[in-house]
Amino acid sequence: MNATVRVEIPTPLRGFVDGQATLDAEGTTVGGVLDALAHRYPALRGHLFAPTGTLRGFVSVFLNQEDIRYREREATPVRSGDVISIVPAIAGGASGPAPSGFSREEMQRYSRHLLLPEVGLHGQQKLREARVLLVGAGGLGSPTATYLAAAGVGRIGLVEFDTVDLSNLQRQILYTTGDVGRPKLDVAAERLRALNPEISVVPHPGPLTRENALGLLKEYDVVVDGTDNFPTRYLVNDAAILTGIPNVYGSIYRFEGQVTVFGARAGPCYRCLYPEPPPPHLVPSCAEAGVLGVLPGIVGLLQAIETLKLLLGVGEPLVGRLVLFDALALRFRELRIRARPDCSLCGPQATQKGLIDYPEFCGVPPPGTAPAPDGITIRPAELAERLRSTDPPLLLDVREPEEWAIARIEGARLIPLDQLARRVDELTAAREIVVYCKMGGRSARAVAQLTELGFRGVRHLEGGIDRWGREVDPTMPRY
Amino acid sequence: MTEPSWRLGRSAFEAIEAHGRASYPEECCGFLLAPASAAEGDRRYLRHAVPTPNRAPAERTRRYVIDPLDLLRAERSAAPSDRLVGIYHSHPDHPAVPSEFDRERAWPWYSYLVLSVPREGPPVLGAFEWDPSTRQFHPRRLRIDDGRPSDDPEDRGDGPVNR
Numbered sequence: 001m002n003a004t005v006r007v008e009i010p011t012p013l014r015g016f017v018d019g020q021a022t023l024d025a026e027g028t029t030v031g032g033v034l035d036a037l038a039h040r041y042p043a044l045r046g047h048l049f050a051p052t053g054t055l056r057g058f059v060s061v062f063l064n065q066e067d068i069r070y071r072e073r074e075a076t077p078v079r080s081g082d083v084i085s086i087v088p089a090i091a092g093g094a095s096g097p098a099p100s101g102f103s104r105e106e107m108q109r110y111s112r113h114l115l116l117p118e119v120g121l122h123g124q125q126k127l128r129e130a131r132v133l134l135v136g137a138g139g140l141g142s143p144t145a146t147y148l149a150a151a152g153v154g155r156i157g158l159v160e161f162d163t164v165d166l167s168n169l170q171r172q173i174l175y176t177t178g179d180v181g182r183p184k185l186d187v188a189a190e191r192l193r194a195l196n197p198e199i200s201v202v203p204h205p206g207p208l209t210r211e212n213a214l215g216l217l218k219e220y221d222v223v224v225d226g227t228d229n230f231p232t233r234y235l236v237n238d239a240a241i242l243t244g245i246p247n248v249y250g251s252i253y254r255f256e257g258q259v260t261v262f263g264a265r266a267g268p269c270y271r272c273l274y275p276e277p278p279p280p281h282l283v284p285s286c287a288e289a290g291v292l293g294v295l296p297g298i299v300g301l302l303q304a305i306e307t308l309k310l311l312l313g314v315g316e317p318l319v320g321r322l323v324l325f326d327a328l329a330l331r332f333r334e335l336r337i338r339a340r341p342d343c344s345l346c347g348p349q350a351t352q353k354g355l356i357d358y359p360e361f362c363g364v365p366p367p368g369t370a371p372a373p374d375g376i377t378i379r380p381a382e383l384a385e386r387l388r389s390t391d392p393p394l395l396l397d398v399r400e401p402e403e404w405a406i407a408r409i410e411g412a413r414l415i416p417l418d419q420l421a422r423r424v425d426e427l428t429a430a431r432e433i434v435v436y437c438k439m440g441g442r443s444a445r446a447v448a449q450l451t452e453l454g455f456r457g458v459r460h461l462e463g464g465i466d467r468w469g470r471e472v473d474p475t476m477p478r479y
Numbered sequence: 480m481t482e483p484s485w486r487l488g489r490s491a492f493e494a495i496e497a498h499g500r501a502s503y504p505e506e507c508c509g510f511l512l513a514p515a516s517a518a519e520g521d522r523r524y525l526r527h528a529v530p531t532p533n534r535a536p537a538e539r540t541r542r543y544v545i546d547p548l549d550l551l552r553a554e555r556s557a558a559p560s561d562r563l564v565g566i567y568h569s570h571p572d573h574p575a576v577p578s579e580f581d582r583e584r585a586w587p588w589y590s591y592l593v594l595s596v597p598r599e600g601p602p603v604l605g606a607f608e609w610d611p612s613t614r615q616f617h618p619r620r621l622r623i624d625d626g627r628p629s630d631d632p633e634d635r636g637d638g639p640v641n642r
Contacts, residue, residue: 060547094573
């Protein structure tokens with residue numbers, strides 16, 4: 001039953017309650033009484049309660065002269081006739097290390113965060129204690145890592161195996177022209193430490209694998225997926241679910257991006273959305289399809305925002321919602337996504353209890369390794385030799401005209417992959433055919449299509465024109 | 480444009496200074512009381528300064544903490560003749576301006592006085608009011624009040640009062 005309690009209002013807050021020094025309010029607990037009061041005087045609420053609904057740290061509340069922190073805090077029961085005193089906590093002092101252990105420099109560095117009630121010293125402290133693992137330090141990882149480091153996330157782990165390539169610089173803003181050829185991990189760690197020497201940057205060289213994933217993720221509070229391939233995406237998802245940490249997911253394709261948070265409590269996982277990977281090569285990578293350089297900036301920073309929200313426990317996390325961003329239309333859309341009750345990984349009857357063979361699951365070679373040669377491929381050196389012979393094969397380029405304009409192999413004929421089926425009569429079935437594209441993905445599909453249509457002896461160039469440029473014709477522009 | 484100016488009782492001014500010097504190199508703190516009868520427009524007549532212990536558990540050379548119970552008691556004992564309307568504290572060897580740390584913990588409505596106490600030389604007193612909408616301290620002019628009406632222009636400095 002509600003008790004009627006007298007509440008003493010301190011002078012700084014009297015302006016919010018029509019100047020009154022004491023008020024009567026009803027409730028069963030201290031928290032209930034104050035909530036009723038804040039309901040009556042809405043301007044008071046922000047001074048008493050944090051956005052999370054708990055009493056602010058800078059307010060002390062006494063029940064009959066006893067600090068409720070030594071009782072049951074907000075849940076302390078009240079009886080009629082009790083007196084609740086709201087007392088502003090007064091503290092301050094000259095600059096210097098604060099009781100929280102933040103140095104004067106850190107106070108200044110994070111001052112714009114400290115001014116936000118949603119962050120403040122308490123939140124900044126949470127960020128400092130937080131550990132975030134970024135898988136991939138490329139287009140998505142660059143902006144995410146940069147802002148998380150600037151925000152003061154205490155430990156940032158980076159998983160990356162690649163070296164900086166000139167074609168990365170259009171979007172991977174951690175790297176500059178002088179870094180081309182250097183391991184990304186070295187450069188990234190250097191840049192992030194220079195940006196914020198207060199944090200620790202932990203490089204994890206090499207790809208994320210079935211062998212190392214669980215051990216790595218166990219050391220972190222949140223994992224950020226900045227990968228560009230399906231095997232690693234499933235691996236990050238599965239390892240996040242199995243270690244129980246949220247997975248901040250982002251992906252980009254040409255002008256479009258997707259962001260969501262997987263693996264949070266009551267939320268779906270990547271397998272709920274996509275139980276099976278798409279057939280290999282159906283979805284081309286950025287290297288094949290192209291991507292607007294700014295796009296990973298937008299998507300990576302949305303991932304950074306979600307990461308900070310999860311760490312701070314503020315706002316509405318992007319759980320159960322998939323945000324789709326379309327740069328050409330400049331439009332955000334949102335799809336509701338649900339945890340599937342029959343999900344093999346995170347459902348109640350989950351059958352998958354460990355990590356699996358991801359390249360095999362996705363039907364592609366593991367990242368960072370060369371594809372295994374099979375009967376239908378031809379190596380660049382061999383193709384060069386065949387082209388010099390008296391009966392050279394018909395060379396078919398299945399890329400787009402934009403790519404053709406950048407570079408092409410002498411003597412090739414251009415039929416973009418999506419036109420191949422209806423222009424197939426332009427090819428002579430009798431001749432030997434070698435197909436190429438940029439990296440080898442589209443040409444593999446072309447081989448499959450042509451073989452199905454009855455062509456024999458169709459092969460495709462291993463590693464595409466990209467590898468041709470490296471091994472046969474170094475003067476060729478690469479893209 | 481004239482900034483609102485606050486009156487500070489001569490005895491209060493001297494008490495704050497003496498407290499600041501005696502506590503050096505640690506910070507001191509205390510309450511500022513206005514006459515309860517004063518009209519709202521004159522609530523900034525800081526007539527009395529009441530010292531209170533600095534309860535900071537450590538680093539008292541750069542920190543002060545007021546025990547909420549001390550504040551509660553001071554508020555009650557001030558009544559009915561006076562009202563607790565502000566806080567003063569000292570900055571040993573630091574300027575008479577609120578620090579980032581002060582900003583982080585500021586309350587609206589209160590009058591804040593900050594006394595810079597150098598190792599040598601005269602202390603300097605600054606007056607500030609917290610604006611919650613801009614999250615800034617605004618400097619206020621202080622007029623030392625000898626308990627009699629005074630319009631002596633020499634009493635009206637801009638910002639900190641230097642003696």
